[in-house]
Amino acid sequence: MGMRTIRYFLGRLGGAVPTLLAIITISFFLMRLAPGGPFDAEQSLPPDAMANLEAVYGLDQPLWIQYGRYLGALAHGDFGPSYRYRDVTVTELIGQGLPVSATIGAIAIAIALCVGVALGTLAALHQDSMIDYATMALAVAGVAIPSFVLLPFLGLVFAIHLHWLPVAGWEPGSAADLVLPVAVLCLPPLAYIARLTRASMIEVLRSPYIRTAFAKGMPLGTVILRHAMRPALVPVAGYLVPAVAAIMTGSLVVESISGLPGIGRYLVQGALNRDYTLVLGMVIVYSTFLIGMGLLVDLLYAWLDPRIRFQS
Amino acid sequence: MAPVLATPALEIEGLNVDFLRGTRATAAVRDVSLSVALGECLAIVGESGSGKSQIFLAVMDLLAGNARASGSVRFFGHELLSAPRSALDAVRGSKLTMVFQDPLSALTPHLKIGVQMAEVLVRHRGQSWREAEAAALAMLSRVRISEPERRLRQYPHELSGGMRQRVLIGMSLLCEPDLLIADEPTTALDVTVQAQVLELLRSMRLESRMGIVLISHDFGLVAGLADRIIVLYAGRIVESASAAQLFARPRHPYTAALMQCAPALTGIHQERMPTLPGQPPDPGIRVDGCAFAPRCSNATARCRLDRPMLQSIGAGAQLACHHPMPA
Amino acid sequence: MSGIWSDTARRLKSSPLALAAAGFIVAVALVSIVGPLVDSNRFDTLDWSNIAVAPGAQHGHWLGTDRLGRDLFVRTLDGTRISLLIGLIATSVSLVVGVAYGAVAGFAGGNIDRWMMRVVEILSGLPLVFFVILLTVMFGRGVLLLLISIGSIGWLTMARIVRGQTLSIRRREFIEAAIAGGASSGRIIFKHVIPNVIGPVIVYATLTVPQMILFESFLSFLGLGIQEPHASLGTLIADGAAEMEAAPWILLTPGVLLAVLLLSFNIFGDCLRDALDTEEH
Numbered sequence: 001m002g003m004r005t006i007r008y009f010l011g012r013l014g015g016a017v018p019t020l021l022a023i024i025t026i027s028f029f030l031m032r033l034a035p036g037g038p039f040d041a042e043q044s045l046p047p048d049a050m051a052n053l054e055a056v057y058g059l060d061q062p063l064w065i066q067y068g069r070y071l072g073a074l075a076h077g078d079f080g081p082s083y084r085y086r087d088v089t090v091t092e093l094i095g096q097g098l099p100v101s102a103t104i105g106a107i108a109i110a111i112a113l114c115v116g117v118a119l120g121t122l123a124a125l126h127q128d129s130m131i132d133y134a135t136m137a138l139a140v141a142g143v144a145i146p147s148f149v150l151l152p153f154l155g156l157v158f159a160i161h162l163h164w165l166p167v168a169g170w171e172p173g174s175a176a177d178l179v180l181p182v183a184v185l186c187l188p189p190l191a192y193i194a195r196l197t198r199a200s201m202i203e204v205l206r207s208p209y210i211r212t213a214f215a216k217g218m219p220l221g222t223v224i225l226r227h228a229m230r231p232a233l234v235p236v237a238g239y240l241v242p243a244v245a246a247i248m249t250g251s252l253v254v255e256s257i258s259g260l261p262g263i264g265r266y267l268v269q270g271a272l273n274r275d276y277t278l279v280l281g282m283v284i285v286y287s288t289f290l291i292g293m294g295l296l297v298d299l300l301y302a303w304l305d306p307r308i309r310f311q312s
Numbered sequence: 313m314a315p316v317l318a319t320p321a322l323e324i325e326g327l328n329v330d331f332l333r334g335t336r337a338t339a340a341v342r343d344v345s346l347s348v349a350l351g352e353c354l355a356i357v358g359e360s361g362s363g364k365s366q367i368f369l370a371v372m373d374l375l376a377g378n379a380r381a382s383g384s385v386r387f388f389g390h391e392l393l394s395a396p397r398s399a400l401d402a403v404r405g406s407k408l409t410m411v412f413q414d415p416l417s418a419l420t421p422h423l424k425i426g427v428q429m430a431e432v433l434v435r436h437r438g439q440s441w442r443e444a445e446a447a448a449l450a451m452l453s454r455v456r457i458s459e460p461e462r463r464l465r466q467y468p469h470e471l472s473g474g475m476r477q478r479v480l481i482g483m484s485l486l487c488e489p490d491l492l493i494a495d496e497p498t499t500a501l502d503v504t505v506q507a508q509v510l511e512l513l514r515s516m517r518l519e520s521r522m523g524i525v526l527i528s529h530d531f532g533l534v535a536g537l538a539d540r541i542i543v544l545y546a547g548r549i550v551e552s553a554s555a556a557q558l559f560a561r562p563r564h565p566y567t568a569a570l571m572q573c574a575p576a577l578t579g580i581h582q583e584r585m586p587t588l589p590g591q592p593p594d595p596g597i598r599v600d601g602c603a604f605a606p607r608c609s610n611a612t613a614r615c616r617l618d619r620p621m622l623q624s625i626g627a628g629a630q631l632a633c634h635h636p637m638p639a
Numbered sequence: 640m641s642g643i644w645s646d647t648a649r650r651l652k653s654s655p656l657a658l659a660a661a662g663f664i665v666a667v668a669l670v671s672i673v674g675p676l677v678d679s680n681r682f683d684t685l686d687w688s689n690i691a692v693a694p695g696a697q698h699g700h701w702l703g704t705d706r707l708g709r710d711l712f713v714r715t716l717d718g719t720r721i722s723l724l725i726g727l728i729a730t731s732v733s734l735v736v737g738v739a740y741g742a743v744a745g746f747a748g749g750n751i752d753r754w755m756m757r758v759v760e761i762l763s764g765l766p767l768v769f770f771v772i773l774l775t776v777m778f779g780r781g782v783l784l785l786l787i788s789i790g791s792i793g794w795l796t797m798a799r800i801v802r803g804q805t806l807s808i809r810r811r812e813f814i815e816a817a818i819a820g821g822a823s824s825g826r827i828i829f830k831h832v833i834p835n836v837i838g839p840v841i842v843y844a845t846l847t848v849p850q851m852i853l854f855e856s857f858l859s860f861l862g863l864g865i866q867e868p869h870a871s872l873g874t875l876i877a878d879g880a881a882e883m884e885a886a887p888w889i890l891l892t893p894g895v896l897l898a899v900l901l902l903s904f905n906i907f908g909d910c911l912r913d914a915l916d917t918e919e920h
């Protein structure tokens with residue numbers, strides 16, 4: 001059984017590497033082919049200083065050589081220097097920002113999953129009740145109200161008027177700083193997961209094997225947790241990667257508003273400043289992470305439904 | 313045959329089951345009363361849609377969400393229909409068990425066989441998982457499944473249909489139930505396997521004083537096993553008698569017709585359902601008179617206006633018909 | 640065919656939720672076109688004597704002003720108009736591309752279909768936000784680029800839906816008859832496939848508009864979309880968020896407006912889907 005799962009996973013891994021490579025390559029060439037260089041805004045530099053700068057950044061080399069050097073550097077975890085912040089490398093920025101973004105993201109997805117699944121299950125068990133309608137309303141609202149509207153609003157209410165939470169800023173180790181950003185990040189996926197779980201659970205509870213479980217005298221809790229939960233979660237597993245992608249997207253806004261020094265904020269700054277290496281590096285980090293999530297989800301599928309392990 | 317003891321294990325009185333769809337109510341079961349004693353095998357025979365499964369789904373409180381049951385269902389004197397969930401859970405799966413057709417979908421696909429069987433004992437007898445799995449292993453042997461240790465660790469989709477049905481039967485026997493309800497236990501299986509499963513049920517019956525309810529659409533199936541047979545049509549009992557009596561002299565025209573459609577009653581049933589001319593009535597439409605009248609060769613004008621009541625015709629038999637077959 | 644539409648319309652008319660949502664959208668659209676024509680201010684008129692004042696009638700600024708003294712009533716309406724316009728145009732673009740792509744894939748079948756759908760699959764997996772950000776870094780920010788990049792997201796699901804519908808329709812007899820009769824592929828697609836596919840497409844289009852508006856607002860909020868001094872709901876909200884403590888009204892109007900607008904589109908789309916769905920049973 002273990003061997004089969006490992007082979008399945010390796011197969012998936014084999015598919016992921018080319019995808020990542022493709023993303024890196026496409027992004028790289030897009031960047032280099034863009035009209036104008038990164039130093040166009042620097043009009044104060046004399047031509048030879050400009051040429052020196054370009055030589056330092058390797059921009060005078062043929063495209064293919066630049067690509068090769070970039071890949072080589074990547075393999076060593078070196079994303080190159082930032083074009084805007086001269087004395088900082090992108091790698092350093094990633095190193096500073098990634099823990100922040102990862103923490104917030106991880107907490108957000110965890111909350112979205114736990115609360116979402118719980119709400120969805122409750123709604124499925126009490127169809128057409130207040131809980132059900134509330135969950136449905138939450139689902140629709142979660143989809144429609146954008147994070148960049150919600151976060152300032154919540155900030156207005158909780159921070160400025162009620163003074164319960166700080167408005168913005170980041171103090172390492174301060175949990176209160178994280179409450180609003182995490183809340184806003186986790187809401188849309190939470191709402192969607194709740195809706196997904198509800199529909200899926202209703203379906204699963206109609207299955208013949210659930211009837212068998214009840215016929216055996218198993219109490220409701222056992223039937224839900226042991227017999228119904230895993231099949232019901234299959235659609236949720238399918239949504240995990242889009243959920244993480246949504247959280248990544250949301251973090252761009254949330255970090256910018258809250259002033260949290262994560263890679264989302266750096267990416268936005270980089271985009272505004274046309275800092276090529278920074279943007280490129282961030283995109284690669286995000287893509288790698290997403291692909292990694294995809295692999296994890298594949299493993300999750302195998303656990304949720306044993307029949308998948310037996311397919312080649 | 314095991315001796316028939318006097319204690320009624322299950323008593324059903326005036327059971328009605330309705331399905332609600334919006335404002336419409338469809339009657340699936342109408343005024344059904346029956347009893348099953350320990351050690352007795354009762355067969356319920358009828359076409360699909362006759363309501364035979366719904367009766368016992370109501371007993372087990374497994375009806376669909378939009379179904380409503382009324383009447384009285386007593387298990388050893390304890391009323392089940394209004395019982396609280398906890399009381400029901402204590403009895404279901406231990407003393408009162410049910411086996412369903414289509415074993416492929418009746419077993420949870422992501423749990424190993426051992427877990428699905430052991431959980432019954434863990435729950436009802438408070439055993440540890442290890443003890444329970446050992447007991448499950450013993451039961452697998454008892455229902456004659458090959459390589460039981462291996463099967464315990466496998467998933468339902470790795471077993472054949474016949475094995476799965478045996479697992480289901482084994483699961484229902486783990487707590488030594490007083491009554492086992494088998495709903496079309498062989499319909500989804502092929503012919504050779506059917507015979508084996510029936511043989512299994514027969515030997516289980518000999519070994520214990522358990523009562524069995526056998527639900528089927530095929531008379532041939534119940535021939536070797538049943539002590540008494542109840543015939544159901546459109547949600548009502550039309551005839552009830554001992555097996556010997558019924559096979560020798562079916563009184564109700566429906567019973568007679570149904571028997572003729574079954575092949576030689578050798579205990580192995582055919583692939584396709586028996587076919588009579590016409591269709592069973594739409595349960596959503598109320599009819600005056602006897603529900604079988606449109607398809608009945610004995611029907612008269614009286615039959616279409618005046619519904620025959622179920623009456624005792626002696627020797628423990630019952631009949632609901634104005635113009636029965638000759639005695 | 641017309642029976643479906645009249646039934647759907649009837650069903651929609653009897654749903655208060657759908658009517659409210661649709662009514663709100665139409666009302667907002669109308670006001671956003673008419674309103675700025677009525678007011679004497681323009682979106683970039685600076686009123687130095689009334690900087691960051693709260694809403695009121697006495698100074699003629701019904702919704703107040705921002706920190707540059709620009710009238711928020713006009714700016715909000717202008718921004719709404721621009722956001723709605725971008726949403727509609729982007730949706731139309733993705734509609735045309737998606738329907739064409741999906742119809743061709745579904746109709747062609749076989750390997751062509753498989754490869755075309757492969758592309759859709761891969762593209763769907765990427766969060767296209769990042770792709771769009773890459774584009775803005777490369778090509779700068781402008782309305783045209785904005786439209787192109789937003790529109791390039793919406794067509795994917797549209798293509799999928801259309802392809803699925805096309806596949807199921809293709810197998811029906813009247814198509815086979817048409818092919819046997821010698822009709823050209825293009826004609827078949829046009830006359831038979833597309834009319835049958837319109838239902839889900841319209842539902843999805845209604846649900847795509849808010850997505851496009853949301854995406855545009857998102858980009859504008861970050862500063863990568865509509866540029867100053869023009870306004871879109873996104874930039875207005877960004878302005879408002881910066882002035883939250885001192886002048887909350889700058890945030891409230893566009894924020895609430897955007898949220899309710901998106902909600903209305905989503906609700907109407909859901910109602911539309913329910914109304915169309917029951918037909919098919």
